[in-house]
Structure formats: C-alpha cells, structure tokens
Amino acid sequence: MKKTAVKIMLAAGLLASATLVGTQAQQNSPSKYCAAGNTVKFAGISWESGQFITEVLRNILEKGYGCKTEVIIGSTTVTETALINGDLHVWAEEWEGFNDIVIKGVKDGKAKLVGKILQGGTVEGWFVPRYLVEGDSARGIKALAPDLKSVSDLAKYKDLFKDDENPNMSRLLGCVSGWVCDKTNDGKLTAYKLNSMYQQFRPGSQAALDASVASAFQQGKPILFYYWAPTSLLGKYDVIQLKEPKYNAKCYELEKANDPKACASATPSATLRINLNADFAKSDAALTRFFGKTSFSLNQLQKAILRISEDKISASDAAMDFLKNQKATWSKWVPAGVAQKLEASMMK
Amino acid sequence: MFLNLSITDPINNFVTWLVSHYGEFFHGITLFLLHYFLIPLELALRWIPPWAVLIALGLLGFHATKRFLPTFLFVACAYLIGCFGLWDKLMLTLALMMVSTFLCVLIGIPLGILTSKSNRLRSIVLPVLDVMQTMPGFVYLIPVLMLFNLGKVPAIFATIIYALPPLIRLTDLGIRQVDADTKEAAAAFGTSPWQMLIGVELPLARPSIMAGINQTIMMALAMVVVASMIGARGLGEDVLEGINTLNVGKGSQAGIAVVILAIIIDRISQAYGMEARQRRLLNGKR
Amino acid sequence: MSKIKVNNVYKIFGTRATQALTMSRAGASKDEVLANTNCTVGLKDVSLEINQGQIFVIMGLSGSGKSTLVRHFNGLIQPSAGEILIDGTDVAKLNDAGLRDLRRHKVSMVFQGFGLMPHKTTLENAAFALLTRGEKKEASLEQARIWLERVGLKGYEQKYPDELSGGMKQRVGLARALAANTDVILMDEAFSALDPLIRAEMQDQLLELQKSLHKTIVFITHDLDEALHIGSEIAILYNGELVQVGKPKEILEKPANDYVRRFVEKRVAKEMT
Numbered sequence: 001m002k003k004t005a006v007k008i009m010l011a012a013g014l015l016a017s018a019t020l021v022g023t024q025a026q027q028n029s030p031s032k033y034c035a036a037g038n039t040v041k042f043a044g045i046s047w048e049s050g051q052f053i054t055e056v057l058r059n060i061l062e063k064g065y066g067c068k069t070e071v072i073i074g075s076t077t078v079t080e081t082a083l084i085n086g087d088l089h090v091w092a093e094e095w096e097g098f099n100d101i102v103i104k105g106v107k108d109g110k111a112k113l114v115g116k117i118l119q120g121g122t123v124e125g126w127f128v129p130r131y132l133v134e135g136d137s138a139r140g141i142k143a144l145a146p147d148l149k150s151v152s153d154l155a156k157y158k159d160l161f162k163d164d165e166n167p168n169m170s171r172l173l174g175c176v177s178g179w180v181c182d183k184t185n186d187g188k189l190t191a192y193k194l195n196s197m198y199q200q201f202r203p204g205s206q207a208a209l210d211a212s213v214a215s216a217f218q219q220g221k222p223i224l225f226y227y228w229a230p231t232s233l234l235g236k237y238d239v240i241q242l243k244e245p246k247y248n249a250k251c252y253e254l255e256k257a258n259d260p261k262a263c264a265s266a267t268p269s270a271t272l273r274i275n276l277n278a279d280f281a282k283s284d285a286a287l288t289r290f291f292g293k294t295s296f297s298l299n300q301l302q303k304a305i306l307r308i309s310e311d312k313i314s315a316s317d318a319a320m321d322f323l324k325n326q327k328a329t330w331s332k333w334v335p336a337g338v339a340q341k342l343e344a345s346m347m348k
Numbered sequence: 349m350f351l352n353l354s355i356t357d358p359i360n361n362f363v364t365w366l367v368s369h370y371g372e373f374f375h376g377i378t379l380f381l382l383h384y385f386l387i388p389l390e391l392a393l394r395w396i397p398p399w400a401v402l403i404a405l406g407l408l409g410f411h412a413t414k415r416f417l418p419t420f421l422f423v424a425c426a427y428l429i430g431c432f433g434l435w436d437k438l439m440l441t442l443a444l445m446m447v448s449t450f451l452c453v454l455i456g457i458p459l460g461i462l463t464s465k466s467n468r469l470r471s472i473v474l475p476v477l478d479v480m481q482t483m484p485g486f487v488y489l490i491p492v493l494m495l496f497n498l499g500k501v502p503a504i505f506a507t508i509i510y511a512l513p514p515l516i517r518l519t520d521l522g523i524r525q526v527d528a529d530t531k532e533a534a535a536a537f538g539t540s541p542w543q544m545l546i547g548v549e550l551p552l553a554r555p556s557i558m559a560g561i562n563q564t565i566m567m568a569l570a571m572v573v574v575a576s577m578i579g580a581r582g583l584g585e586d587v588l589e590g591i592n593t594l595n596v597g598k599g600s601q602a603g604i605a606v607v608i609l610a611i612i613i614d615r616i617s618q619a620y621g622m623e624a625r626q627r628r629l630l631n632g633k634r
Numbered sequence: 635m636s637k638i639k640v641n642n643v644y645k646i647f648g649t650r651a652t653q654a655l656t657m658s659r660a661g662a663s664k665d666e667v668l669a670n671t672n673c674t675v676g677l678k679d680v681s682l683e684i685n686q687g688q689i690f691v692i693m694g695l696s697g698s699g700k701s702t703l704v705r706h707f708n709g710l711i712q713p714s715a716g717e718i719l720i721d722g723t724d725v726a727k728l729n730d731a732g733l734r735d736l737r738r739h740k741v742s743m744v745f746q747g748f749g750l751m752p753h754k755t756t757l758e759n760a761a762f763a764l765l766t767r768g769e770k771k772e773a774s775l776e777q778a779r780i781w782l783e784r785v786g787l788k789g790y791e792q793k794y795p796d797e798l799s800g801g802m803k804q805r806v807g808l809a810r811a812l813a814a815n816t817d818v819i820l821m822d823e824a825f826s827a828l829d830p831l832i833r834a835e836m837q838d839q840l841l842e843l844q845k846s847l848h849k850t851i852v853f854i855t856h857d858l859d860e861a862l863h864i865g866s867e868i869a870i871l872y873n874g875e876l877v878q879v880g881k882p883k884e885i886l887e888k889p890a891n892d893y894v895r896r897f898v899e900k901r902v903a904k905e906m907t
Contacts, residue, residue: 164375164378164379164382164497164499164501165382165386165387165499165500166387173498176592177576177585177588177589177592178588178589178590178591178592178593178595179592201498201499201579202579202585203498203578203579204576204577204578204579204580204585204588205577205578205588207486207490207577208489208490208493208498208577208578208579211490211493211494211498212493212494212497212498214494215367215371215493215494215495215497218364218367218368218371218494219367219368219371219372220368221371529745529747529749530749530750530751530752532710532745532749533743533745533748533749533750533751534749534751534762534766535710535737536708536710536737536742536743536745536749536820537737537738537742537743537762537763537766537767537810537814538733538734538735538736538737538738538739538763538766538767539734539766540734543766547751547766548751551751551753552751552752552753554753
C-alpha cells in the first residue's frame with residue numbers, strides 16, 4: 001500500500017542524480033563486476049526504510065567490496081522497468097508480489113529476487129498500547145486490559161474503546177478510506193464476530209490516523225488501531241499486536257471483499273526482498289551471495305526509520321549508525337575479509 | 349546572514365503538553381458537543397423520512413423565495429442526491445454544517461458587534477482573522493484533532509476557524525455602515541445602547557450580516573472534504589475515497605452533491621437576507 | 635419665564651481643547667486659535683434665554699455654529715465650557731441615564747435629513763419616541779396614529795419612509811416629535827430640504843399647531859424669511875458668536891452689525907425684484 005501511496009514523480013525516462021564513487025583499488029575486490037571497474041546502480045526509493053536499506057547496501061559495497069555505486073531516482077514504475085532492462089542493478093526493498101512489472105520480469109528471467117531482508121516479513125494488523133495490557137507504573141497508568149492478547153478478547157474489553165460519536169459501539173481506528181485495508185478491516189470485524197460491538201472508524205488520512213494514535217499515547221488512553229510495519233510510528237510507540245487466527249488464503253480473499261460470510265484469517269505477511277537485474281546477478285556471484293544473506297530485524301528497521309523521520313538525520317547517516325553499532329548483524333552477511341575492510345574504513 | 353531560529357520545538361512541546369495535561373478537558377468539550385448537539389441532530393435528520401425532508405425543503409424554499417420555479421428546482425436537486433444513494437451522507441453533512449454554522453453565528457455576531465464598538469478590539473481581532481483565513485488548514489487540523497479526538501468535533505472546530513472570519517468582518521462592517529444621521533436621530537429620543545443595537549443598528553446591518561452568514565455557510569461546505577480527512581463522515585468521505593482510489597466518478601458524484609447542497613442553502617439564505625419588503629417589491633416587478 | 639438658559643457656552647473641536655479655550659477666552663480670534671492649536675472654535679461665549687411657549691429661531695449661515703448650538707440643548711454635543719440650563723438643570727452635568735431621561739421626556743428633535751428609521755413603517759416611526767421610553771405598544775401606536783392624522787398623513791401608516799415624498803417624511807418627523815409630547819422641540823433646519831411651496835405649507839402648519847400646543851420650539855434656519863415668519867424671537871449667530879437677539883421687528887429695523895444688515899438688505903432686494 002505504501003508503494004502506491006508514495007511515489008516520486010519523474011519527468012521522463014531516467015534522470016540521473018549521480019553520486020559517488022568508490023576509491024578503493026578495484027582490482028582487489030572480491031566482486032568480479034566491481035573488479036572490472038563497473039558501477040553498481042541502485043534504484044532510488046522514496047520511503048524511509050527503502051532509503052535506509054539502500055544506503056546500508058551501498059556502504060558495504062563501497063567500503064567492503066570496493067565497488068563504485070550510484071543511485072538513480074525515479075518513480076517506482078520507471079526504476080523497475082529500468083532494472084529489468086539492465087539499466088539499473090539493485091532495487092533494495094521489493095514487496096514481493098505487489099508489483100506486476102516485477103512479477104513479469106521474474107517470470108521472464110530478467111529479474112531475480114534474493115534474500116529476505118525483513119525477518120518475519122511485514123506486519124499488518126490491530127494494535128493496542130502496551131500500557132493498556134501491562135500498565136506503566138512510571139506514568140501511573142493502570143493495566144486496564146490485562147488479558148487482552150488476541151482479537152477474540154476484544155468482546156470482553158469493548159467498553160474501553162467506546163466510540164464517542166456512537167456510544168453503543170466501540171471504535172476500531174481503521175484504515176484510510178479507499179485503501180485496500182479499508183474493506184479488509186470490515187471483513188475481519190465480521191469474520192471475528194465483532195461487528196455487533198465494534199465498528200471501523202476511518203480516519204480519512206494517514207496524518208489523521210497517526211495524530212490520533214499519538215494523542216492517545218500522550219494521554220495514556222486506551223486505543224485500538226489498525227497499523228502496519230515497518231513504519232516509524234510503530235518504531236516510536238510501544239505496542240502489542242493482537243493475535244489473529246492463522247492466515248488462510250480463501251478466508252482472506254473473502255475478508256478483502258468484505259463478504260458477509262468471511263471466515264477468520266490474519267493478513268498475510270509480505271516478504272521484503274532485494275530485486276536484482278538477472279544478468280547482473282549471474283555475472284557476480286559474490287555480490288549476489290551477499291544480497292541473499294542480507295536480513296534486518298523489524299526492530300532494526302523501525303529504529304532506522306524513526307531516526308530518519310523523527311531526528312531528521314539522513315538515510316546515509318542512519319546507515320552508518322547501523323554499520324557501526326550492529327556489527328553482529330551485518331558481519332554474517334559478508335566474508336570475513338570484507339567485514340575487516342569495512343570496519344577498518346569506519347575506524348578512519 | 350540569518351540567525352538560527354526555530355519555533356518548531358517550543359510549539360511541538362506545547363502541543364504535547366496541552367494534549368497530555370488537558371486532554372480530558374478537551375475530551376469533555378467533545379462529548380458535550382456530540383451529545384447535546386450533533387448526535388441528536390443527526391439522529392433526527394436521519395430519522396425523518398426523506399419525503400418529509402423534501403417537503404420541508406419545498407416549504408422553506410417557497411417561504412424564502414416566494415417563487416415556484418426555484419422551489420421546484422431545490423426539491424428536484426435534493427431528490428437527485430437521494431437518487432445517487434447519498435441521502436444518508438447528505439444528512440450527516442447537513443448536521444455537521446448546521447452545528448458549525450450555529451456556533452459561528454453564536455460567536456461571530458456578538459464578536460462583530462463588539463469590534464464595531466471598539467476600535468482597539470478591532471485592531472486586535474482583525475489580524476487574528478487574517479491568520480485564521482490564511483493559515484493552511486492542516487497546520488491547525490492535526491493539533492485540533494489531537495485535542496478533540498478524531499471525528500466530527502475537530503471537523504467542527506476546523507470549520508469554525510475557517511468559516512468564522514467573514515461573519516465577524518461583515519457584522520462589524522454592517523454596523524459601522526449604519527447611517528450616522530439615523531443613529532443620531534434615534535439617540536436624540538433617548539435610546540439606550542441596547543435599544544440602539546437591537547432596534548436600529550442590527551436591523552439596518554441585516555443585509556450585511558446575512559451576507560456574512562451566507563459566506564460562513566459556503567465556507568463551511570467548502571470544508572467538507574477537509575473535514576472528512578479527519579474522519580468526519582458525510583459527503584466529503586466519498587469525495588476523499590474517490591480521490592484515494594482514483595475513482596473520479598465516485599468523487600464527482602459526491603462533489604456534485606456538495607455543490608447542490610451549497611446552492612440550495614445559498615439561495616435560501618440570500619432570500620432571507622433581503623428584507624420582506626424588498627422581496628415583495630422584487631416579486632411585484634416580475 | 636425662561637425655559638432654556640444658555641450661559642457662556644464655548645465649544646472647541648480638536649485635541650488641544652483646554653489651550654484653545656484659554657486663548658479664546660482671552661479674546662483670540664477663531665483663525666488665531668486654529669493657527670496656534672489646530673482647534674476649531676465652534677461656539678464662543680454664547681449666552682441666551684429662551685422663554686416658555688415661544689418659537690425661538692437661531693439663524694446663521696452654514697458654519698456659524700447654529701446646529702452645534704442646538705445639539706447642546708439635548709446633550710448630543712457637550713460644551714467645552716459653560717452651562718445649558720433646561721428648567722434649571724444643567725444638561726452638561728447629566729450622566730448617561732440623566733441624558734436619556736431628558737431626551738425621552740423633555741426635549742425632542744426634528745432633523746433636516748428627517749432621521750427616520752428606514753426599516754420601520756410610518757406608524758412605527760411616529761411611535762418611536764414613545765416606544766423608546768417604554769410605553770405600551772398599543773397605546774403608543776394609537777398616539778402615533780392620532781399625530782399622523784394631525785399632520786395630514788392619515789392613510790400612510792403602513793408605508794415605509796422610502797415610499798414617501800420629502801414633505802411627507804418631514805411630517806412623520808414632526809409627528810414623531812409631537813407624539814413624544816415634550817415641552818421642548820428642537821428643529822434643526824427642519825424645512826430646509828423641502829420645496830419652497832411645501833416649506834411654506836409646513837411653516838403654516840407648525841404655527842397652527844403651536845397655537846394649541848404652546849411648546850417651546852427652538853428652530854434653526856439659515857433663511858431670514860423663515861425666521862421672520864415663524865420666530866417670536868430671533869438670535870443671529872456669526873462664526874460661533876452671538877451677534878444679535880431680538881424680536882423680528884428689531885432685527886429688521888436695527889441690525890446690530892454689517893453682517894446682520896447684509897442679511898436684511900438681501901431680503902429687501904429680493905422683495906423688490
């Protein structure tokens with residue numbers, strides 16, 4: 001949903017906003033492609049997590065593998081097409097199964113998806129503040145819903161989430177009107193047999209959704225809301241995701257259509273992968289192996305997004321932070337020699 | 349060349365402080381407005397059968413304009429909104445707008461009267477009105493939303509902020525433009541300030557004040573889509589959904605409904621803005 | 635017996651009134667005061683006495699201060715110095731409530747521009763003074779109806795001011811003042827905006843009414859003919875100063891200065907042509 005929501009417009013074709021070059025002696029590179037003096041071209045991504053991952057990969061390539069890299073900005077459609085045509089090599093945060101161009105590209109053997117960059121995949125569902133379930137003695141907040149763990153417990157706690165505008169019902173702060181999740185949430189309320197007690201309240205815009213979540217957290221009030229990760233908001237606030245029945249493809253399709261006969265199913269997790277141009281992947285086994293091993297925890301991504309969106313630091317600074325502090329994570333992705341080089345360069 | 353100044357943090361901290369310390373207070377206002385104004389009105393409007401609303405509209409339209417053709421058009425257009433399947437949302441929007449307008453009148457006319465009496469107050473109020481009219485809506489929308497909870501109440505407040513200024517300005521102007529000789533004549537017979545206001549100034553400023561109310565209503569309707577972005581249900585919801593899903597048809601249909609509502613209210617309130625006598629003369633001439 | 639007594643009234647317009655007042659009292663001319671203090675002397679040391687039941691005319695050209703003076707009688711303008719006694723009470727010393735009381739019960743007024751309420755009917759306008767002072771609506775309207783009939787406007791009760799001619803409007807204005815039934819009526823160039831024929835008619839009507847009413851009427855005009863016709867006593871103002879007070883005959887026969895003489899001569903010349 002994010003991909004369609006946030007796009008950077010591009011006039012036509014590819015507008016190069018060029019950057020940067022590795023200065024290391026390329027001959028020593030374990031990457032064949034880079035050793036030949038070629039530049040690895042990344043697609044510019046408009047959202048924070050994509051920017052962060054791109055910068056992490058680029059830093060490792062430049063400082064560890066001694067590659068030259070470049071980021072080319074463009075709308076999703078333009079950069080994905082360019083990748084399939086071989087003008088770009090790496091698309092760092094690909095939501096598998098979301099983009100028709102990529103699906104076709106993979107089928108035609110022109111693109112190759114590698115790695116699972118987010119452990120456990122994306123998250124989408126219903127959340128409540130942790131203080132609601134566990135209390136927060138520091139803020140003097142009592143645990144109002146100590147047994148609230150899954151959606152089936154919502155009936156018991158419906159009074160906590162009363163809708164001011166319709167006091168007979170409780171409010172699930174839902175999805176922006178017109179997004180896919182709009183219908184899915186309604187379908188889930190039916191499937192979970194909550195629709196006589198709860199109704200979805202559509203916030204009208206993501207800004208409004210974020211602001212009301214923020215307001216509830218600042219006041220320590222109960223709130224039940226739909227959200228997804230990786231996002232800065234879930235990085236910022238301590239939440240508990242309510243457990244939902246296992247994903248069931250058929251049931252989920254019915255929920256998505258808000259079918260009155262919908263059966264219970266969680267939203268499937270999307271897998272985030274790295275999309276590589278197939279020729280590039282074939283030509284450089286070392287780099288492909290590295291991309292295939294790349295993997296972040298949800299927490300790591302959330303933190304990075306938070307630093308970019310809240311502290312207003314650049315994606316490349318966030319990436320440097322990560323490389324300096326999370327060696328245990330990234331050292332598993334690369335051969336020892338590359339890791340050493342990378343570390344040495346950061347010492348300087 | 350420039351000093352490094354920023355009001356970002358103080359404002360952010362202030363909003364956070366306000367939300368965490370006075371959240372309950374503002375929530376109380378929300379509940380009050382909802383339970384005593386909006387919800388009863390909405391229930392009533394949605395409970396009344398549509399044919400009764402259409403008949404009432406017809407009667408009101410005729411009473412206002414004293415002419416058959418516009419009255420018929422009002423009813424026909426309202427019926428058309430019903431045909432679009434938007435009747436329920438029309439009633440929600442109408443309720444929201446009525447409450448906003450009512451509050452605007454409640455605040456705007458007394459404030460306009462006060463500013464017309466005091467040049468000092470006027471010099472304070474006018475710049476504030478400028479700010480209210482030019483400040484981009486989303487700047488205050490989000491804090492208002494955080495204070496009053498998502499939904500109709502912040503939408504009402506946002507609407508008031510946007511739609512109140514013309515009413516204050518035109519009330520002020522209307523009273524200031526009352527003929528000085530007429531006022532002197534009234535004063536010469538010993539009118540009290542209250543008698544002067546009620547018996548002379550307000551009646552003579554009436555066209556201007558009614559123009560102000562009309563402006564306020566129009567601006568309140570223009571806020572419908574913005575209001576839906578903070579969760580106020582109604583016609584704006586469909587416009588927004590149309591935008592979000594690139595469903596131009598759906599957006600246009602709801603948009604047309606907003607326009608129809610605006611035109612009907614505009615014509616009726618303008619007709620009431622004219623004095624009864626003026627209307628009689630106008631009809632006599634036709 | 636004097637109904638209205640004006641004692642040494644000064645009126646200065648401007649911000650440095652105190653200084654201007656001092657200069658004016660010391661004998662400085664209007665121009666000198668203006669040059670020095672940027673203040674205009676509206677009235678300078680005016681004293682007069684108006685007897686009960688007479689039509690007292692205050693005459694002068696525009697800018698002579700006559701409209702300013704008459705507005706002192708009901709407190710629409712406050713003097714910079716001096717006193718205005720009506721039945722022995724100083725108008726200048728009254729507070730808001732006292733002034734309201736004076737205007738409601740003692741002094742009513744007729745205006746050059748009629749001063750009618752455009753949103754009220756003829757009947758409501760005529761009843762304005764009564765309704766303002768809080769009399770019962772029915773009784774007030776009844777009184778108004780009677781007075782409208784007396785000034786010749788029977789049948790026009792439900793008309794609005796913009797449906798009436800100038801003469802009719804001023805009859806409404808007159809009816810409004812008469813219905814108030816105050817001892818004093820101020821008439822500020824009441825007939826000046828009317829056609830000569832209508833004007834003569836109104837003057838006669840006023841005299842006719844006065845025969846039975848015996849009000850104290852202060853009548854402002856710039857027209858000597860009118861003054862001579864209706865005035866039992868005439869005061870002449872020039873540049874904010876009182877030049878002469880006397881019976882019409884005295885004014886004609888013994889003009890106090892050149893200014894008055896020119897007035898009189900112009901009238902004689904007009905009669906000869």
